[in-house]
Amino acid sequence: MLYDHILIRYGELSLKGKNRKVFIYQLHENVKMKLKDFTNIKVSSARDRMTILLNGEDPNAIMPICQQIFGIQSLSLAIKIDNTEEAIKEAALFTLTNVKGAKTFKVTTRRANKDFPIGSQQFNHHVGTHLLVNTEAFTVNVHEPDVEIHIDIRKDATYITSERIAGAGGLPVGTSGKSLLLLSGGIDSPVAGYLAMQRGVRLEAIHFHSPPYTSEAAKQKVLDLAARLAQFGHDVNVHIVPFTAMQQKIHREIPNGYSMTVMRRMMLKISEIIAERNKILSITTGENLGQVASQTMESMHAINAVTNYPVLRPLVTLDKNNIIKIAQEINTYEISIRPFEDCCTVFVPKAPKTKPKKEKVEQLEQQLDLTRELEELLDNTLVVKVSSVQSKQDEFEDLF
């Protein structure tokens, strides 16, 4: 006997009323996309659950992938069998003996199909007895069992599952529209992107690249971060903006204390233009209140003033320690701490204003004409598509 199904229970989306269909459809698409290398599987969705029919594919390879897909509350390996007492007993025994390290168990029957001749309570006893007779090391514990064997008797068939494995929760990526993530290469911005995706956001990313002040390696770092994020959802388009000329001009013409504020304002302005051109409705940043000079309340006030777009700041009130913890969990931390300069750190003045005044910034900017630089950088912005599935034709694949 083999596990032949994976059972997926929806997360919050079961609460979403009329939008439910849209959510289920999106989750279905996301699951199919992530598992497209497993050509034999069949995914089907019902109102309250999704099943993946394995058709011989390896469940141990599929489970970890599903655990990263947002919108899934929990998953279980399952066996689908006929509604006969014998078949159910046999499958329950298989399930119990396949759980590692368990000593106690409990059987829970749900009988949605009332035509099934034995009552749920009574059936629990029948199956429990069968398990005790046919195993040696197990005992029953109805209060705190190591394993709970769920028997779900439905019209078409019976599903047997044991361990519930936690999914990633959240909403299916794509159900909350698109946002443009400012991706710097630091620790915070990828975490912000991840948290936005957890709420169903589909990401594009923008990166400000200042060659020769920043290296190829710094750009590669950003693409690697985008690739990590893409694993949680869809392909990510990374807009790489050549920022050198503008940055140099700001640095040259704006008094030291204010250059950083102006630079940030320009970044946001450029982001808005690129968002608009790509029909993206919001901007996401990794800003974290009070962390650096550009992220004080006064700075945010002065910088935010250049855009009317909603700016999502998932990290704004988190502790840095929590951010690092998430970064480590989603494996972006190791990439982020690679020691390459990003464009935010290259031109940092010795003493940036921590309390810039909006009026002062606007006044300074009026004397600065950046039209030509803006046009040029928009013309030369490069879009790199980062794939959500690790491609088999990876560039160095044949070496390994």
Added chain:
Amino acid sequence: MIYFDNSATTKPLQEVLESFHTVSESYYGNASSVHRLGLEASRILRKAHEQAGLLLNVNPEEIIFTSGGTEGNNLAIKGIAYAYQSRGKHIITSKIEHPSVLVACEFLATQGFEITYLPVDQTGVVKVDDIKAALREDTILVSIMHVNNELGTIQPIKEIGALLSDRRYTFFHVDDVQGFGKVKLELKDNGIDLYTLSGHKIHGLKGTGLLYVKKQVRLAPLFHGGGQQFERRSGTENLPGIVSLVKAMRVVTEYHLHHAEHIQQLNNKLRLELSHFPEVVINTIEDQAPHILNFSIPGFKPEVILHALTERNIFVSTKSACSSKKPDESAVLSAIQLPRAQSTSAIRVSFSYHNNEGEVELFARVLKKILKDLKK
């Protein structure tokens, strides 16, 4: 030619050589350089860490690429000893370890460390109870090999790992130079903190290897320098060697997945053939590593048999003599208390996935002839 000495070294695979060649020729940048060539090299290096991590089911940052088994074992043992000497100076190992473990421990003994060398039972297996009894408050390291190189016996790694699991500052090092690709060992679930692999034993190249070091474990480096490989092993990374190692690991893992029985069948066949030789005593008990079979022909000098086989283009090995105090006796075989006639006449046959049953038959026929000729 029949090559039955795969525990000494293996023939490098064609695809391993190709990877080595491609990387040497096209990606010769220094992975620490900031220009494009360096960046390319560092991307390949990162990928090598990732692939090795995938194959061992560990994190990429937990892999340190080394020059082979001897360096891996030295780095593990001295690295732990010097990093944790303030916590304790006691190390436990067994009498049947490879010289790179035993001699490294002997060196540490001259530096104020105390070493317990555990005996093995008559089948060549370390007893978990012996380890339990030897553990002390100040034990910082237990170093036990997975598969013994002379006998092929499998050590109770899982049980030792479980025994040490609640001891936070007693680290567990496993030398798996002989086992990888032939006897499966899961690193994550078995409480292993350090784990040594060598490239040339798995159809990779000499001068390649890796050491797995669990994330939280500190390690004093053997080499001081530019701080490569997470400050744990300085020296410009041997990128062609590293890539070739990971390639060999992948191919051998696939062999193991699909052809595990093949080597076992060769072993069974040889056992059966040898059972018809009245002169032969088999030293390796059953159900051990599939690729090693050790047997003795008491009364015959093993070197003479080896030379006679060599003349017919068949290559096997006698003992690995380097750790023995007595010049003609195997340390491992004397540790399992074989009679001297047996421990001084041992021959080791070690298979690879590329050997076949025809070779085993031919080997048996030739051996029979040799013994007959020698008795004349």
